[in-house]
Amino acid sequence: MLIEIDTDDHRSGIPPESPLLIEVGRALHDGGMVLTGVLTHAGASYQCSTPEALAAMAEQERAGCVRAAERLRAAGLPCPVVSVGSTPTALSARRLDGVTEVRAGVYVFMDLVMCNIGVCGTGDVALSVLTSVIGHQLDKGWVLVDAGWMAMSRDRGTQAQACDYGYGQVCDDTGRVLPGWVMSGANQEHGILSFDPTLGRGATPPADLAAAFPVGRRLRLLPPHACATAAQFGGYTVLQADGGIADWPRWNHW
Amino acid sequence: MLIEIDTDDHRSGIPPESPLLIEVGRALHDGGMVLTGVLTHAGASYQCSTPEALAAMAEQERAGCVRAAERLRAAGLPCPVVSVGSTPTALSARRLDGVTEVRAGVYVFMDLVMCNIGVCGTGDVALSVLTSVIGHQLDKGWVLVDAGWMAMSRDRGTQAQACDYGYGQVCDDTGRVLPGWVMSGANQEHGILSFDPTLGRGATPPADLAAAFPVGRRLRLLPPHACATAAQFGGYTVLQADGGIADWPRWNHW
Structure with a gap:
């Protein structure tokens, strides 16, 4: 089971610094679930349109998700998977330290929204x-x-x-x-x-x-x-x- | 083969009084196609919201399509089918003289657009x-x-x-x-x-x-x-x- 992390206040998930994160992680782990890690999707990246804004959003996504993983591990909980990804950030990240998986969907085909965001032609x-x-x-x-x-x-x-x-x-x-x-x-x-x-x-x-x-x-x-x-x-x-x-x-x- | 008639200038088809109607009908018939009639869809009915406007649009749809059929028949062309229908007009028509078929789709299930148009709750x-x-x-x-x-x-x-x-x-x-x-x-x-x-x-x-x-x-x-x-x-x-x-x-x- 993966815990969704909210790295951009765009939709759902638990913010990286929230006390709820450890509480949920412990409840899952102690309740017998296999806690495999954290995942996030920086949907707010769809509102970006410059390389600088995209790179900053990718770093915000990475840093928030890695921070959540570190907090779970520091609390003695397992967190092998750190999964990030939206197509704009997947193509704009300048570093991926601490990330184990990048999930992005549209990048397989690309589309006109991505052309406008500037990550393809x-x-x-x-x-x-x-x-x-x-x-x-x-x-x-x-x-x-x-x-x-x-x-x-x-x-x-x-x-x-x-x-x-x-x-x-x-x-x-x-x-x-x-x-x-x-x-x-x-x-x-x-x-x-x-x-x-x-x-x-x-x-x-x-x-x-x-x-x-x-x-x-x-x-x-x-x-x-x-x-x-x-x-x-x-x-x-x-x-x-x-x-x-x-x-x-x-x-x-x- | 059915000829599409434009009864509301909303999308496509041949206007009922257009000289093109007879020309197309004759080309199809003489070319060996089986000319079975005329059909229309009063898509403009989706912009109506009172019973009076809906009934008027249904009559406009009926009259236009029947008129096209009469013109084809007067020119010696076969036109057994006179097909009309959109969900708002299908439910609002006060007469269907000359119509042989009513086609409507949404009326099977209804939806919130139809609630707003006023043909269902x-x-x-x-x-x-x-x-x-x-x-x-x-x-x-x-x-x-x-x-x-x-x-x-x-x-x-x-x-x-x-x-x-x-x-x-x-x-x-x-x-x-x-x-x-x-x-x-x-x-x-x-x-x-x-x-x-x-x-x-x-x-x-x-x-x-x-x-x-x-x-x-x-x-x-x-x-x-x-x-x-x-x-x-x-x-x-x-x-x-x-x-x-x-x-x-x-x-x-x-």
């Missing part, structure tokens, strides 16, 4: 949803696709960040970003793509939308939040290094 | 997520549960409505509403329950939060949007009229 995002153009609303500047929030999830993770990608960044079928094109709206099975000049890097929308995005054209969508998008599917279609395709099932609960 | 919501209390943040007034957005979805459907239930309305384990208690925050696997006095109908939060919501207490959460919540799961656990339990698998794509 759009070219690093390995998870995308393949979709097809199914129609247009030309007077609204809309391209309609057959992927709505059932495909991308309802997660609008970049909404409060510097760049708001809506429900996803639109790419061509090879995964090359189409600057300014985002999924700005989502119904259950329909996605609405539109052009956002603030994300367009100087690009302009095509004069003939229907010609640029003909019905049947395949596109790829990069997710704001890879966890939420992946959870909408029962598995992954994996492009392997040798060009082959593999099917990876996923276990979809928690 | 919380007692009619048949889908809920069972969860357990796993902790507290007493100084913040938080009760933590083991259902986050992986259980409820990221859908915050009531956010722009009159009553904002966050990620869900909290009920006791029998499904009785606990007035004012909502899931106000959601992490991937953690839900944050807190008391909102504006939804409390005069109730006040308990003086001793940990005693009222002890760790292990089971609660039920009503979803803002039943479709999105159901899509997070591979199946339903169904309470049958005779008290027995059945497992219904679901097909999770579109």
